[in-house]
Amino acid sequence: MTDLHQLLVERRSIRKYKEEALDPEVVKTILEAGLLSPTGKNARAWHFVAVEDKAMLERLSQCKAAGALPVKNSTLTIAVCVDVTATETWIEDGSIAAAYMMLQARDLGVGSCWIEVNGRLAADGTPAEDVVQELLGLPEQIQPLCLIAMGVPDEERKPQNVDKLLWERVHIERF
Numbered sequence: 001m002t003d004l005h006q007l008l009v010e011r012r013s014i015r016k017y018k019e020e021a022l023d024p025e026v027v028k029t030i031l032e033a034g035l036l037s038p039t040g041k042n043a044r045a046w047h048f049v050a051v052e053d054k055a056m057l058e059r060l061s062q063c064k065a066a067g068a069l070p071v072k073n074s075t076l077t078i079a080v081c082v083d084v085t086a087t088e089t090w091i092e093d094g095s096i097a098a099a100y101m102m103l104q105a106r107d108l109g110v111g112s113c114w115i116e117v118n119g120r121l122a123a124d125g126t127p128a129e130d131v132v133q134e135l136l137g138l139p140e141q142i143q144p145l146c147l148i149a150m151g152v153p154d155e156e157r158k159p160q161n162v163d164k165l166l167w168e169r170v171h172i173e174r175f
């Protein structure tokens, strides 16, 4: 297991993946990380839709006009969705779950990339949420927040440069 700080430094968005499918135990551990994530008032109103079907991945990648290509190339994409009638902190809850899964993925050698759905538009102007809802058969109150594209990395990314962190954004005691 990697040291957490090292994991944070090394995690980068990976958008190219090998063809090989992920081990089911690895997929289960990644999903478990999402289920372990904290939520406002412990609502735990998220739903994670794990998609491996190539045809569906291709259709999902067209949910917005640009920026979703990694979904098409992924071997697994997890749609992070939340019941918006069950919690007012749905964006926060979904975001934390997504980040947990991405970090867990990295720790297991799986590359991932966040693909924003919330507020984005498909090429024909349809809201990306509607496209994903229709494709995945989500009930109306279950809103997709993002898609996390995953797979065995087929690109190398440099770790973050800790010497270039924006320390000027950190304020001590007062802004």
Ligand SMILES: Cc1cc2nc3c(=O)[nH]c(=O)nc-3n(C[C@H](O)[C@H](O)[C@H](O)COP(=O)(O)O)c2cc1C
Binding pocket: 011, 012, 013, 014, 015, 067, 068, 070, 113, 114, 115, 116
């Ligand atoms: C809220 C959010 C939305 C993002 N949306 C997309 C996206 O739609 N497509 C994409 O390729 N990357 C997307 N990313 C990945 C960012 O571009 C990436 O995290 C950022 O450039 C920093 O690079 P790094 O993750 O390699 O450190 C998104 C990241 C976040 C946190």
